[in-house]
Structures are given as structure tokens and as C-alpha cells.
Amino acid sequence: MLGAPTHLEETELVALLRSRDEGAFLALVQRYHSSMIRVAQVFVNSPALAEEVAQEAWLAALEGIGMFEGRSSVRSWLFAIVANCARTRARREGRSTPLSSLEPDQDEGAAVDPARFLPADHPRWPGHWSSPPEHWPEERLLLKETLELTEKAIDALPPAQSKVIVLRDVEGWSAKEVCDALGVSEANQRVLLHRARSKVRTTLETHFRRPR
């Protein structure tokens, strides 16, 4: 994320937008459009449809700019609009994600391969690491290749897990915002988040373990 916008800065942008300033609109677009597409995609699944929905959302935002009172942040306001547009569109297109598909799979495996731990019948240290994780090189962490790998790993997750981690960790939504938007319980959301993060961590670990 680029430097987080200040409240003052965004208040100014909204004021300019009310007076139909194209520069202000573009500034907001630069800042939020990619996120809006990602959020839309959580609901409509198709990238092409997600782009359409994001555009609809910008139009809805422009038409509603007179009613934005600044009680919430611009970010929350825009995301609420795009979530609404996306949900409506998904219903219309018959692409609504059935709630059942957002429930965690019963047969999901463990967060870490059980072989990495000493077995339950180990005489001294059952359940302790037999093959503990090793530090990741900090300098490799935010390299483009690492970030691309992370993005790929997220995209490869089962849909319910992907939606939750995109909203929580990529877009920074709170647990409550995610539960409200997706219509899932706090408990289910947390299970999905746990599995998603565990899988992505494993992908990164495999990557860092490879000799360079």
C-alpha cells in the first residue's frame, strides 16, 4: 500500500469531487480501483464481471457523493458501495455464492504436515517439532517474486478461503466487516482464515527452502 491517505486529504478529495473535479476523481480511482475490483470479484467470481461491477460502483459513488457525510472513511464507504453492487449483480446473474459453499470443509487437513511433528506416542516430546520451521530471509520477503507467489497462492485457494483472506489480509477488512459482507459466522470466518493463511505460509516456506 502506498502511504495511507490522511483523513484531511480524503476530506479534501471528497469536497473537490462534489464540485465535479476530475483530478480528485482520478486520485481516488488510482487509490481504490484495483481493490474495488478484487472486492467485487469476491462476490461475482468472474474478473470481467468484477470490472463492470467496480465501474457501476464508481457511478453509484458519484451519484451518492452528495450524501456522503464523512462519518465513515472514504475507503469504508466505497467498499460498502462495491459490496452492495456486487451482491446485487451476483444475484441477478445467478452467481450468488450459496452460503453452504462458504462453510469450511469438514475434511480439511492439518495446518502443517503431521510428519513435521513427533508422533503422539513419542516417549519424551509427543507433538513437538521434529522438523521445525527456519527463519525466512527478510530481504527476500518483499521481493516482487515473493509477492507474486503469495498472490498466486491466494488465487489457488478453495474459493471460500480465498474470499476471506482477500478481504481480511489483502484488503484489510475487519472480521466483522467480512462476516457481515459474506454472511458467515465469526467462527466459520476464522476457520477459513486459518486454513487460508496456513496454506499460503506453507507455499512460502516451500519456496524459501529451495536452494537459490
Added chain:
Amino acid sequence: MIAFKWLARGAVAPFTGVRWPLADWVSAPAGGPEGSGVHACRIAHLPWWLDEELWRVELDGSVIEHETQLEARRGRLLDRVTSWDPDAFAQACAARAAALAAEFATSELAEYAALARNGGAATAAYVAAVASVAARGTEAFAAERAWQAQWLALTLGLRES
């Protein structure tokens, strides 16, 4: 109230990675959930939270006494206990495990003695406590931790108030 706090190198909180300010008061959010206050140790709690740096802290506001930690509304770092020597402490704990291994001569205790000898402060202390349970039963764990707390208090000249 004067108490103690273990931090990672650079006065960094060990579980959050957040750096503690030196001398400034740190406040916990009012009305936060249980455990959201500033955590600190009485001398008796020290062996449970061993880390690289030992600090004296001042606590303010209501202080809750949990089983192995204090929880306060406000706290600030006072000074570092620079005489804290993790290697010396590890050796002292390892010696205790070695003594048990010598006394009872089981392979289990021999393993613990070796682990304690090769480990850092936290490992040696924990393994010594585990060894004492193997030798003397469950109650020995707390007793070994109490011995460790005593060692720290005496060796480092710690006073709580």
C-alpha cells in the same frame, strides 16, 4: 509498584514485536478485554517469561495478579538489569538437571540433563523443571520454578515493591 519485564533485544515485546519506549508510560486501552493490560512479572513469575533483556518497570493504576503474571493499566520501563547473564543462569539450571540424572541414573533424566546442558536459558530452565517432575512428581515443577526465581532474585539483587 515496581516489577519486572522480559523483552527481546532492543526492548522489543517478544510476542508482538513492538518496541517499548524507554521511560514513557504505556497505557492499555480502557475497558479492554481480560489480558489486554500491560504485562509484568513479580520475582516469582520470572522463570516463565525468560528472554534476552530484563527490565525493571513501574506499574500504575489497578494491577491484577494472575497466576504467573501481573496485569496493569499503565507501565513504563525504568532501567535494564544489566547483570542478567543468561549463560550463567542456563548453567545453574543445567547443573540441577545433571544432579538429578546423577542421583536417579535413568536414561530419561540423562536425556534431560543433556538437553539442559546444550540449551539456552529458557530451554535449560524448562527442561530442569521437566526433569524434576520425572524425578519427584508433578508438584516438583512449581518447586523448580520457585528455585529458579530465587536464583534470579539473589544473583541479580532484585527487589520488588
Added chain:
Amino acid sequence: MTARLPSEFVCREIVEAITDYLEAGLPLPERTLFEQHLVICAGCKTYLEQMRQTIRAAGTARENLLAPRQRDELVRLFRDWKEKK
């Protein structure tokens, strides 16, 4: 055989509880046991660090570039809207 206290966390349990911990969802007694395990276990400490690094990578990962085509479409959208009122 094992001399451990029954209430302690072992590493396999830590990796399953990690999200509850990070979400501040562990009640204080459990959170205390969780953290006390980290004190004595470098492997689990590293695992927690990796979880945080994973979250950070996810939050940094996404491209925030606006393609020229997208930009143009949105400019058109804006100008149409501006003209309407």
C-alpha cells in the same frame, strides 16, 4: 512417561491455535499457556513470525496499477456523469 504438565501447549497444537491467538480469540489462561510455550520453543516462535510475515506479504502483494484502458473508461464515465447534471 512424559513429564509434561497436561495443560501445556505442544507445537502441533500451537500451529492450529495460531489464528485464534492472532485474532485475540484465546481466553487469557489459554493465551498465557500459548505464550509460555513460545518462550521455550524457537520453532514455534519462528512459526508465529512466519504467520505474521505471510499476512504482511498478502497485504503488500497486490498490484495497484490502473491500466490505461481502465483509466480511460473511468474518465469517460466521470465526464458522462458530469455532463448529465
